[in-house]
Amino acid sequence: MKAFIHNLFDKDKWQYAFYTVSHPMDGFYEIRHRERGSVYVSVILVILFSVCFSINRISAGFIVNDIDPRSVNSFKELIAVLLLFFLVCVSNWSITCLMEGEGRLKDISIAIGYSLIPAIIAYIIGTIFSQFVSLDEGAFYYMILAVGVSYTLILMLIGIMTVHNFTLGKTIITVLLTFVALFIIIFVILLFFDLINQVISFFRSIYQELIFRA
């Protein structure tokens, strides 16, 4: 808890996150080798991203927003984003471990969390900007979002590349393998839950049988 609060209010850690966005090569390198990143800040950024995403879906201007606001559940979206973040980190870590990547789980999660900053900013600016656009100017709104999201994707790629000390080609291969690993993890989890369910229902039926016969 102490470390959490210390990191959260550490001005240097926050400034460093923004430094990483503007200087990705150096920034991610120092995250790996000089301990300048913070997992806490990274998780906060992921939460912030989820919140901004939900806010955009709920209250972007009517002209560019085609979503039924009643269908948006920001809490569910937060859980989903955090879960996805966790799964991506773990699966990337498990793949890069096998492929001689230098990054630790910590570094991967920091790299992915920090990379979300452009998307967060784009969603905030886009949501505000969308209040003032008409239909024919809507292209600018979509452009803002597209620029933010694509910068985030580029940062993620650079982040994973730098943290593991990979070449670009190897990074792309690991990213593809990461998704394979992601699906395997999800599959195993589902399988596990299904088996647990079966076991529980097995014992329950034994119990019921005993009760009805006694």
Place this chain on the structure above:
Amino acid sequence: MKKIKFKFKIAAFILVALITGSSAGQMVAKAAEIPYETYNYNYWGDIVITPAAYVPNGSVQASDLGITDFKEPQDFCYSDDGEVYVADTGNNRIVVLNSDMSVVNRVIDTFTNADGAQDTFSAPYGVCVSENNELYVADSNNGRVVVLTPQGEFIKIIENPQSEILDDNFAFVPLKVTVDYADRVYVIAKNAFEGILVFESNGEFTGFFGTIDVKITAWEKFWRRLASKEERSNQQLYIPTEFTGIDVDDGGFIYASNIDSDGIQAVRRLNPQGNDVIQKGENSNVGGDLEFGTYGDYAGASEITDVVYRDKGIYSLLDRKRGRIFTYDKEGNLLYIFGGLGLQEGTFQTPVAIEDIGEEIIVLDAGRDSILRFKETNYGSLINEAVSLRYDGDETDAIAKWHEVLRLDENNELANSGIGKAYLTQGDNELAMKYLKLGKNRKYYSIAFKRYRNDLLASHMNYIMTGIILIILLIVLYKKFNVREKIRQKLQQKESVRREASN
């Protein structure tokens, strides 16, 4: 004591209900009185229950009118003279009823043909009365269209279409027929997948019209490529669907319905060249129900069997799958939905044809062998009138009607966007924005918003410009006098003074 109180409560409740009911002065048909559900789809495609636009108003059996009952009648037609012509297919006759369908004016079952011999119909399937007051009967089993006067005197016969484009063993079995203002005859024939057959007024076949394109998905193409030649010959042919019903509007445009298994487009509005010029509205759908199940008895898209062009661009489609009647305006917006299958009074068994007789919509049911009548309610007539006013360009008069509609159906998106559009033309952008947003009309909202925003900017330009200049000035001054640096210097001075003092 308790009982008395209870009774008093009931009495008070009834009184309140009576007062509110009468003061509203408008009848909204209650759901319990109607044997079907009336609903519509909102912007997001969700079902919204609406007041009934049309309510059952009895039915007509031939036996009540003193003739033998209808036997699987397949089509009927409402003439300009106000007579209803029923093609009584099973009894090989045409029954002519008066406008309120209480009297049989005449029964046409024989006529004297060109040779002077007596002739009869064989399963007359379709019937139509032209603008020039000639009766066209699609005499299906005889393979001809018989043209008579309304009294049943012979005029001519259209048969045996000759053309190179027709298959050699094509058997002409006309099912539905309609005639435009120039006496061109449009015939839907059995197994004529190429489209509607068009005949000139002299009976000469001129060609097909409004062919429905075959849709093959990429997936089907892929499998066909994999299949061998033998397998391919065993597979079913991809042939276009046939038309099911046909009508003509005042401008000579043909409305033709077909069964679309995807539920997207079940009606076409064909211009004289045979091109489809229908407007599909916000949902880009004119295929009946937007939502339907994929398995079970009620599964699948609506099967539209007939179309009727009514007035001012309004047309109605008849669905035989769920017995619904869908009404659209010229822009393809769904106005209201009513009707249902069942055994109750006012529901259908096998609906086959629909007609508009002014204040009523009538539906021919081949299962019940009767004509079902539906009377428009206040709600229905308000929508019809408002849409008609808009069609005529009377947007301002339409506002009043739309407001009335809103009193009956608060969330009616059509009414809201109708009001919004009218305010927009009046120049009241703020109100227009409010109603267009409620009506979920993005396109017009954007126009209203842009005007509102630009007006606001223009009228407050002096403040905005002053503000910007002030901010720039402040920044410049701040930089020039380097306030921050001076403050720091001062602080440092103080610090050094203190240090010296302490030393």
